[in-house]
Amino acid sequence: MKELIEAECCIPALTPPDYFGESVFNDTEMRTRLSKSTYESLKKTIDIGEAIDTSIADEVATVMKQWAVEKGATHYTHWFMPLTNTTAEKHDSFIEVTADGQVIMNFSGKALTLGEPDASSFPSGGLRETARARGYTAWDCTSPAFVKEHTLYIPTAFFSYGGEILDNKAPLLRSVEVLSKQGLRVLRALGNTTSKRIVSTVGPEQEYFLVDKKYYEKRLDLMMTGRTLFGAPSPKSQELDDHYFGILKTRIVEFMHDLDIELWKLGVSAKTKHNEVAPGQHELAVIFNRSSEAADNNMLVMEMCRKVAERHGMVCLLHEKPFAGVNGSGKHINWSLATDDGKNLLDPSDDPSKNAQFLVFLAATLKAVDEYADLLRLSVATAANDHRLGASEAPPAIISAFIGEELDLMVDDLLAGRAYHPTDRNQTNLGVKTISLCTVDKTDRNRTSPFAFTGNKFEFRMCGSSMNIASPCYTLNTVVAETLSEAADILEKATDPDAEAHRYFVDTVRAHRRIIFNGNNYSPEWPKEAERRGLPNRHNTVEAVSALKDSKNVAVFEKMHVLTPKETESRGEIILENYAKQIGIEARTALDMVTREITPAVVDYVYDLTQITYQQMALNVKETGVRNILSTFNNYIDQLYNATEDLKKAEARAQELTDTEEQARFYCYEVLPCMSKLREIVDSIEPLVPENRWPLPSYVDLMFRV
Template sequence: MKNVPEIFGSMVFNDNVMREKLPKDVYKKLIKTIKNGERLDLELANVVAHAMKEWAIEKGATHFTHWFQPMTGITAEKHTSFITQGDGGSIRMEFTGKELAQGEPDASSFPSGGLRTTFEARGYTAWDPTSYAFIKDNTLCIPTVFCSYGGEALDKKTPLLRSMEVLEKEAKRILKLFGHNDVGRVYTTVGAEQEYFLIDRELYLQRQDLRYCKRTLFGACPPKGQELEDHYFGAIKPRVSKFMEELDSELWKLGIMAKTEHNEVAPGQYELAPEFSITNIAADQNQLMMELMKVIAEKHNLTCILHEKPFAGVNGSGKHNNWSIATDTGMNLLEPGNTPWKNKQFLLFLVAFIKAVDEYQDLIRVTTASASNDHRLGASEAPPAIISIFLGEELTEMLEAFGNSKYKAKDREDMEFGVHYLAKLTKDLTDRNRTSPLAFTGNKFEFRMVGSSLSISGPNIILNTVVAEALSQFADTLEKSSDFEKDLDELIKDAFAKHKRIIYNGNNYSDEWVKEAEKRGLYNLKSMPEVMPRFITKKSVELLTKHKVFTEVEIHSRYEIVLEEYIKVLNIEALTLIDMINKNIIPDSIEYSGALSKVAERKKNLKIKFDVEKDLIDKINGLTKSLSDKLKKFEGYIAEGKKISDVQKSAKFYRDKVLNYMDGEMRPIIDELEKTVSKKYWKLPTYGDMLYSLL
């Protein structure tokens, strides 16, 4: 690997490159345009496009693409070469300001939820100049938004940018009240910790369910899982280390601050955490990170699995979304400081977050719902489906006692190790809580419910918007105040008192918390068919349209899109399971039963007892017959589900009939067959094969 500072950002048209490649006056105009959110002048765009093209060609690029994030959850790109026909059969390399600023890809095959009719196939992409262009696969990639012919957002980025503007507007109103008139920009920042599995690619290719569904639809747990806790933070194996080394290098070239990597809890599971970035850039970079993980894994004869629960019985994968608010003057608005009980600005932003989460807990839960994440939320290692906030005992006590002059802050406690030459460490105000969906961890909130395969745009759209709404209400009150300090104190105290039910500092995995949450009136929305109707309630629609983050049409289109995707995913899983039962499981079981019968017959002829073989034959034949009978019923459910046109009813049917029958009735039989049939005849890779292939 080259020197890291030398390669970092080398494939990014970043600020340093723009300073070097653009005329000074053009650079200043571009930065001013970006900062003020003005329309890009075509003459300016032409100069920028020319410089961008020249730089890209120097780096070996031959094509450009508008790189966007449709509602598929992955990125999309249409490559166009720089080649333009010249005189006498020659060519020249061109890239215009118009091509930079706007593209017109066919939108007909992207999910739209009814936003456009089939004959209105055109979609538009528009450059997002706040996110740097970069080179990937010899192609200049221009981050863009994506909208329909009618102007509605067809992507995940457009509403994210809208939500960031809304939060900036309302936060600046609050900061002005505290005398911060020098603040030009307020933005949310995110650091997205990405969990993933790696398995040997040859084993992956033998599992049809992994190839089509990205999760195993059956599989008996091996004798050893994660119970010894010996994989977590263990020494990284050489093959995985080589993968991580190349991944780091490619991410650094793209300006992505890949920082921390380690073995996760489950065998075969790992994590990569970047440093914080402005939210829309963090969302772009996380999409790139997921793509590169999969591409680079293949080069090492591995497969990267981003599904939230690819293997039952061991931990699934999340994507911890570390969210904070910062200003261009260097303030972190969620930084408590050394005396947080006196830091009223911090406390106001803190209670705004608490109020926002309490009032819109269902809407926040919507952002974590998917067919894949439903398998993880509420399992033993993930947060439950109940939204709550962990503050830690000291911050909670501080807010409980706010305004009470008798409150005495606790002294910072030093930790003693019992070894005289080890330095003393000072405890933080808060500890991490691995069971909390939303944990305050010093100067940020860690949103742990987000699934590993999900775009972080959705969760951050809603976090930005609900916090902006709380800040807006606070600003409305305080801007009218005749006694700011008095009214500020009352506001902080009252907001916490009204919304402290959302605070829980205990074990979120416990049954006691589920009961307690119900008493508090908190939602427990366990699956997507329960969750998604909360997205289209009057309250949710009024909030999102008030702040112009979504139009009502866009809200309903997304509701349709995600439920349709849920149904399609479950249908693919069902058809895959049927195919594997017919082509693998039943034939393998019958073949083994037949081999046992031959052994039994030989023993019978030799007048040798064959009780063991007989018992095994009876067991296998019984399980196979039971599976065959259930398969007929299962196929009937699928046929019935296809007749339901209403997406909400169809999603519920697929959850209650198809998914529950597949997991509850059919999987136990298949897993028992796997444990019974000889390895020689059970040709599919087992959990033990896959999870321990790299260890």
């Protein structure tokens, strides 16, 4: 036995290169298994956006099926992103019954390229009638297929019988194409004749909380809504800043290790992991990828976070604000533009003032962010994210852009007609000989900005942790494509493109300089300054959706061929529907918890206090402490009853409303305040009740006992 153990210890462990992407039908598998002509044809579509040759579908399907079966797959699914903020899948087996009653494994090109799920139960925002149920899924070959849990997953776009888009993937793919088209026009005008395609690259940073499953299952609010509707503050939370980048608990280390392995097998380049600011909060960041594939990968990240956590007896909370009083969770989207031949179009180089390409793409991006700030705000609007934005751990609902000290100095000089002289980067070893000389960046980072330039990319920090990044990505791609098209119109007529690029930069930035803010977006002065600048401040989702009443916001999607006006308007309708439904679920959950758990527990405890008071009176004890406590509880019970009744009435009234916008507004401005009042009372009562008498796990249990 000893020899066996020693022999096993000598077996080298597998390292990530041994299994990274082993469950993905990636470039290596395609190049090895497909015929040369089919592989080259497919690669042209994936890499440079050429129209797909449908004649290769049968060969690709046969090879993909064989590879998947070798990986243990028995089924396939067209994996898509309906407008539910989640993914959807319908599993079909590969088997076909033969004439002699046997089965064979078969998968045709038609089955690969086109599926037909039922579309009737997915949100459409009025695009189709309920009775019109037919829907289709179309293969997205730019995002690789993969095997998971004995099924071949095929990324797809989802649309209706009438051709209307019903998902987030199709507009993302359209936005990628139009961004490439307009960006290439700019590059050609500036003399670039070699680049064949431009893509937006994205690296999401996923934040999440972990809680022990046994406590989660005792909290109806967490199970139904993803956040705690009640909960008194913990004696200690995040005020000591000791959780951020702190030592990982052993249980968390094991979870994160298993999560990395699962993601690496699926070809997801999980890179960075650490504790976040709030107790029980963590982050996982992945390496940049093309935005369409990055969107797929992030959906896998969220799914694997949940599944791996369950294996470890925990639950992963992806809600933007699961706990009041501590930081919520976001998903920072690091967005940039790159060519197929490896050029980062947002790389400023040593002297950005002489980099015409950078100047044009920077100015176009800033213009897009200013002109379409309402759309960018809308792209991250949810009931959950409303709790996070502006709550001192996330930027407010005001769009602005941070460009840093170096670029701000350059802007000052160029707008004043002065020559810009780049500054050298500082170097330091902190005065310690044993520390190597370190070169620091030319500008600091701004973690309070919603749209911050960080060296060669922008960090869009408003996206919520539970959201599908496809929506903010296709919105950003679309509006930048629009401003690039305007820049191309100017540059294509220029006799001196470089000089015209500089003029374009100066004119554009001067016209849109209000969007640049390098200060503290968390400060109370900033909203006032933003209002003075004329920047919109859409405080909540209901107000954010009103952006679609501005015709230019609908027109830009139509002009760039990303969404039709009806498709755009339907998305606003769906956002309001989901908002009302989510707040409605929260209200009914709060009522259920108060009526069936909290009030009975409080009344039982008050009854015991009453019995003590009777005993004291019978013994002629003149002690007043218990009576004072009892008086306090009686007052709280009255308040609890009244607040519960107010919420019941408000929720009932909301349910009677049939107009989507009116109902959403009522939930926002009438129901939510009733919920807040009820929470205030419950949270005041909780610290007065003994721990063993309170029916809910506390914030200490949830955030510290993991």
